[in-house]
Amino acid sequence: MKELELKYGCNPNQKPSKIFMGDGSELPIQVLNGKPGYINFLDAFNGWQLVKELKKATNLPAAASFKHVSPAGAAVGLPLSEVEAKIYWVDDLGELSPLACAYSRARGADRMSSYGDFIALSDVCDVSAANVIKREFSDGIIAPGYEPEALEILKEKKKGNYAVIQIDENYVPNPIERKEVYGITFEQGRNELNIDDDFFSNVVTENKEIPDSAKIDMAISMITLKYTQSNSVCYVKGGQAIGIGAGQQSRIHCTRLAGNKADNWLLRQSPEVLNLPFKTEMKRADRDNAIDLYIGEDYMDILADGEWEKAFTEKPPVFTKEAKKEWLSKATGVTLGSDAFFPFNDNVERAFRSGVQYIAQPGGSIRDGEVIEACNKHNIVMCFTGLRLFHH
Numbered sequence: 001m002k003e004l005e006l007k008y009g010c011n012p013n014q015k016p017s018k019i020f021m022g023d024g025s026e027l028p029i030q031v032l033n034g035k036p037g038y039i040n041f042l043d044a045f046n047g048w049q050l051v052k053e054l055k056k057a058t059n060l061p062a063a064a065s066f067k068h069v070s071p072a073g074a075a076v077g078l079p080l081s082e083v084e085a086k087i088y089w090v091d092d093l094g095e096l097s098p099l100a101c102a103y104s105r106a107r108g109a110d111r112m113s114s115y116g117d118f119i120a121l122s123d124v125c126d127v128s129a130a131n132v133i134k135r136e137f138s139d140g141i142i143a144p145g146y147e148p149e150a151l152e153i154l155k156e157k158k159k160g161n162y163a164v165i166q167i168d169e170n171y172v173p174n175p176i177e178r179k180e181v182y183g184i185t186f187e188q189g190r191n192e193l194n195i196d197d198d199f200f201s202n203v204v205t206e207n208k209e210i211p212d213s214a215k216i217d218m219a220i221s222m223i224t225l226k227y228t229q230s231n232s233v234c235y236v237k238g239g240q241a242i243g244i245g246a247g248q249q250s251r252i253h254c255t256r257l258a259g260n261k262a263d264n265w266l267l268r269q270s271p272e273v274l275n276l277p278f279k280t281e282m283k284r285a286d287r288d289n290a291i292d293l294y295i296g297e298d299y300m301d302i303l304a305d306g307e308w309e310k311a312f313t314e315k316p317p318v319f320t321k322e323a324k325k326e327w328l329s330k331a332t333g334v335t336l337g338s339d340a341f342f343p344f345n346d347n348v349e350r351a352f353r354s355g356v357q358y359i360a361q362p363g364g365s366i367r368d369g370e371v372i373e374a375c376n377k378h379n380i381v382m383c384f385t386g387l388r389l390f391h392h
Contacts, residue, residue: 001026001027001030002020002021002024002026002027003018003027005020006041007035017174017254019041020349022190027213028168030165031163031165032146032155032165032250032289033154033163034161034162034163038333039041039068040163043066043118043120046066047064047071047092048142050073050223050227051120052114052122052169054076054219055076055123060076060078060098060100060216061107061121062074062077063102063103063106063129065103065106065109065118066120067116067117070227070244071227072106072110072113073105073106073109073113073114073165073178074220074223074224075102075105075106076102077098077099077101077239078224080105083269084108084269085104087268088105088108088111089284093131094262096128097128097129099128100132102122104132109241109243112288114136114370115137116137116138117136117139118142119141119142120141120142121142121144123143124143124146125141125143125150125203127147127150127153129254130146131153133153133157134153135284138388140163140164140165141154141163141312142167143165143166144167144169145169146164146166147341159204160166167332173190174190176189176190191226191391193222193223193387193389195222199219200218200385202383202385203259203382204382207375207376207379210381213238213239214333214381216239217238217335218274220382221234221335222360222385222389224241224337225337225338226389226391227391228244228247228339228391230246230340230389230391231245231365232247232248232338233254233255233256233336233337233339234258234339235334235336235351235354235356236335237333237334237355242262242265242266242334243257243259243260243264243265243354245261251338251343251347252344252346254338255336255346255347256350258336259350259354262334265301266355267327267328268330270324272316272319272327273276273295276290276294277313277316278311278312279313282311296318303318328353333355334354334355334356335356335358336358336359336362337359339388340361340389341363344370345366345370345374346381348375357380358381359375359382361379361382361384362386362387362388363386364386368384
């Protein structure tokens with residue numbers, strides 16, 4: 001297949017639309033089910049690159065949950081704790097495969113943003129992963145292959161219209177990439193990122209101890225940022241992104257946005273949230289929405305009389321600002337990555353409030369000294385990678 005005609009482009013009025021290889025060669029994909037659209041393919045190809053690079057860097061199976069050409073979540077296949085399995089709504093599925101754990105983590109980082117996602121898997125999709133995907137609202141998936149039973153499970157989604165793409169894992173793109181804007185062609189070399197043993201070796205803070213687990217999280221942050229619309233900042237803990245701030249014009253706004261998402265991930269593990277008395281018929285997406293309201297500033301939208309009865313069997317107590325602050329004060333071991341340098345030390349101060357202990361960023365600001373000083377004040381380890389990761 002040398003080209004694939006699409007229903008329309010980014011929007012229904014943008015016709016005609018197709019994908020094809022500029023050199024006339026065969027496309028490196030097969031559509032096994034459904035009819036993926038223009039944005040689906042953008043998410044699929046960005047997501048595939050992300051998980052392929054994550055697996056190469058960590059030697060672990062990887063998954064990504066993409067929405068509107070930025071990852072809502074990305075993770076590697078480490079086992080889930082009991083609490084993680086519960087907040088990701090997979091505690092009833094028994095033992096999960098590493099690939100299923102990776103997707104549960106990627107989807108669970110920011111479940112509201114992942115609603116209607118496009119999934120990327122680094123490995124052949126197994127039945128365990130397919131059973132997790134089966135009950136989530138999602139537009140489609142890209143992977144290097146599918147176990148026969150897993151493929152049949154996926155084909156049943158969306159009344160048989162679920163988009164399933166198989167990509168040639170040996171495909172290597174041209175080192176020069178091009179795109180058109182306003183009829184004008186842009187050309188550049190691909191942004192290659194090789195995370196080896198020395199990538200995080202330029203530690204510029206007084207504290208220089210980076211455990212292996214934090215190096216994995218640093219790698220996840222860097223690779224996730226490489227495929228996130230810039231400016232972008234990514235918080236990572238335990239093998240998964242827990243907060244991604246994408247497409248902000250100000251660096252501190254990226255850090256705040258991603259930090260707030262990381263805080264929400266942490267708050268969902270609190271006893272107040274774990275013990276919410278949901279009605280048994282409540283769907284997962286509705287529970288996610290209710291939790292988001294409950295832990296946010298608009299909690300009365302779910303706790304007001306006439307509203308709480310729709311979600312809960314009894315009225316939960318207010319999760320007070322003081323209680324949330326106390327719970328978040330326990331956060332520790334979080335890694336933060338930035339796709340470009342921190343221009344001010346306010347980013348470090350905000351990151352510290354979400355438990356950040358490790359930072360990876362390119363460096364190169366005229367205020368690097370102030371940023372390093374702020375890290376030293378909080379005993380944060382920071383390394384300069386020297387590599388900017390803008391993605392547009």
